[in-house]
Amino acid sequence: MQVAIDGPASAGKSTVAKIVAKNLNYIYIDTGAMYRACTLIARDGNVDYSDEKAILNLIDQSTIEFKNEGNEQKVYVNGKDASIAIRTPEITENVSQVSALKGVRQKMVNLQREMAGKNNVIMDGRDIGTTVLPDAQVKIFLIASVASRARRRFLDFKEKGIHQDIADIEHDIEVRDYKDSHRAISPLKKADDAIELDTTNLNIDQVVQEITALIEKNK
Ligand code: C5P
Secondary structure, eight states: OEEEEEOSTTSSHHHHHHHHHHHHTOEEEEHHHHHHHHHHHHHHTTOOTTOHHHHHHHHHTOOEEEEEETTEEEEEETTEEOTTGGGSHHHHHHHHHHHTOHHHHHHHHHHHHHHHTTSOEEEEESSIIIIIOTTOSEEEEEEOOHHHHHHHHHHHHHHTTOOOOHHHHHHHHHHHHHHHHHOSSSOSOOOTTOEEEEOTTOOHHHHHHHHHHHHHHHO
């Protein structure tokens, strides 16, 4: 069983994907974390975010791994826990530029398909239903209003002790969605056969239930 969950930034994809994967004992793959890791590798290597050749070279010399620790999925870059480092505003601001590079996408998509293998997987991202797993049995396109996505992100940050103006968060979300939807290679787009789920007025439990029901129906 392959489940693809795509959608714009901060729509709650990873939150619900993690819960559904745990409930069903499926493997969860956070593809956004992989592009964030590539961006961190570029930053730490002091190369320009547009320098595709240099970035690809650095990625070839690096390792990106997911490790499950307790209830959390950690991202390790070159053997070091980078779970927090890949979510800083600097990485978030630049990830769309790095993820638009053809060679970077090729590498990540190959890795993602390899990771999916023959396992039961839930993969979230922007191009899973359109490109990475076009034959996925369940494809979901998760959307929510910008205001509600910003509010959720604001509360998320607050819980972590980070203060960011809600208007700034809204702006960042819109800019990132625009870049992700307008790039040349596999832009953020609903697959023709994906089911659109608007979570603006739904809580996490309700979204989990909807997705679980769709999976059960397609088993
Ligand atoms: O999901 P998350 O917000 O962590 O993704 C970070 C960025 O990675 C996205 O804004 C997008 O630029 C890129 N991405 C992508 N394709 C995916 C997943 C993420 O281009 N499948």
